[in-house]
Amino acid sequence: MANDHSAAASEPKRRHRHEGPQKHVVAFVLSLVLTIIAFAAVSAGEINTTFTYIILVSMALLQVFVQLAFWMHLKDRGHLFATMGIIFGIIVVFTMVIMALYWVWW
Incomplete structure (x- = not known):
């Protein structure tokens, strides 16, 4: 019994790792880049309409995944x-x- 208690005491305690602001900054910048790409696709008048729709839908889907993973913490x-x-x-x-x-x- 004494050996079990001493073995448990010698193990390092696991600390809850705090998520720093680095991941939030990366997610924010990624969200901004995705939004700028979508606005640029709409602003550029010489791009094909179908291609513009494809860009908008793909940027929206990527934006949803970024929002859910980083801001809503569903990756945890x-x-x-x-x-x-x-x-x-x-x-x-x-x-x-x-x-x-x-x-x-x-």
Whole structure:
């Protein structure tokens, strides 16, 4: 019994690692860059409209992932319930859109 207690006492204590502002600054700069790319694609009049839509949708999706991962901290452990809720919401929205399109085209 004494050996177990001394072995536990000799292990270094694990500290909660504090996330510094570096990751937040990187996420903020990345968000700004994605927003500037989207504005530049719309501002440039000589770009094909379809290509502009593709750029806008891709920048929006990247922006969503950056926001969820860095600002909402869904990349960290312990956010399974929130992640499951978001996935369920995405499934419901896609189902509703597909059903609405099917209903209109029928």
